[in-house]
Amino acid sequence: MKKLFLYILIAFALGSCYKDKGNYDYVDINVVDISGVDSMYTVNYGSILSIKPTLNFSKDDGSDTSAYSYMWMASLYSNGHTDDVDTLSRSRDLEARITLTSGKYNMIYRVTDKKTGVTFQKSFLATVITSVYEGWMLLSEVNGGSRLDMLSKGADGYKPIYDLLGTIDAGLTLTGLPVEVKFAKLTSAASGHTVYVSTTGGTNRLDGETMKFKAPFQTEVFSVLPDGFYTEKITSRTNGSEYVRGSDNNMYYYMYTFNIYFGLPVNVMYGKTATFNVSKYVGYYDNVSNSTNVHLLYNMDEKRFVRHVYSLPNNCSDMPAGTLFNYTTGKDLLYMETCRFSGGDTYAILDSAHTKFYLARINIASNIVQTYYDEMPATDLAHAENFAVSPDLGYVFYNVGGKLYEYDAGLKQSKLMIDYGDKKVTFLKFDGFQGIGLTAAKAYYNKLQVGVFDPSLPAERAGSFELYTVPAVNGNLVLNESYTGFGKIKSITYRER
Incomplete structure (x- = not known):
């Protein structure tokens, strides 16, 4: 040439x-x-x-x-x-x-x-x-089983593909109840893109291009997993990095850059050999180029935050002294999420004997810094079922049945945003994108994703997926898009391009 x-x-x-x-x-x-x-x-x-x-x-x-x-x-x-x-x-x-x-x-x-x-x-x-090239993937419960659907992105917008695995003859039949669907990039190359589908019947990996069955999750782990194992939550921080919390209460870790593959659990304190029961939530910093290399885990046995350094994967270590609260909280961790708000704060909701609740915020960008800690007197929080944190405004959203609330930490009060009546909110989420430079991520990372279940409809089409804009100063939610025909939505991910 x-x-x-x-x-x-x-x-x-x-x-x-x-x-x-x-x-x-x-x-x-x-x-x-x-x-x-x-x-x-x-x-x-x-x-x-x-x-x-x-x-x-x-x-x-x-x-x-x-x-x-x-x-x-x-x-x-x-x-x-x-x-x-x-x-x-x-x-x-x-x-x-x-x-x-x-x-x-x-x-x-x-x-x-x-x-x-x-x-x-x-x-x-x-x-x-292809019909599965890009779009939303929704994992739902239907008549006591699991079904994976997709909203496929095309030139004319998003069109539903119900029962995706059956429609494309993917070679996989889901068993058990739905747990999570998660798009991840095991490597930056397209061949490393994958979708994990997890049910109580097991976790399986789909080919990121064809959505055909590729392998059970167990084949990726270099240790013996117990019978009946499935992944409860996968946290994918960036290309080639994953934390997996299993149904065995252990956390497993993968990092392509350092040739670290899923092996022994990382929920072991330095100097000890026994594992501790670890929460499924992982806190991190969004900008990899300016990171402390620290991830936040929560030791549920000792009720305290611990840190895991991703370049030293074999154990966890103690947190430094806090300025606003003791990292050994003595409380149960109800929820934890890292969002893009305030430079990448991690929000943690702590439950004190199910009578009082506290909101803690931690930022681990260049240093480990506590940025907020106070009681969270949110309406009916003891019965909250799902949570999400706005990446633009820092509001905490949660639902109790069909009531969707927004909590403003500045005002220390909740506002009822939507009352769905007899319908139930089954899913809440913001973001979920590994970056916000791509077209879909720019459009949707700050939209509130809501799964709603209408018990008056047949189970196979009783679920709807709604996308809302969240205005400032506690303004009413603005509905942008709505799709119907799903089951009881448990988990949603976006197949990025």
């Missing part, structure tokens, strides 16, 4: 001429100008990609197609380099059924003058998408 471009460069440097070896005279070459090709195409897997370029020749009208050869090539783009070149066609125009795996491709169209051997080319990009 380098020789070919060098030859073309020399030819143009000599005044668009080439040297006839027989008489040593220089003659003008036939220059081919290629136009009529867009810079970017999006094509559905299995559909026809049709491109009819305009070719202008300096020496003829191009009507003699036998005087030229043509080639259309595609190469999967990944991390700044290309691999696995596929030839799509050798015709002047492209009219090809695309069966490339989903992803972004560098495309090249080449026209070669057979007489001179000089090649001219046009480069562009193409994205191949």
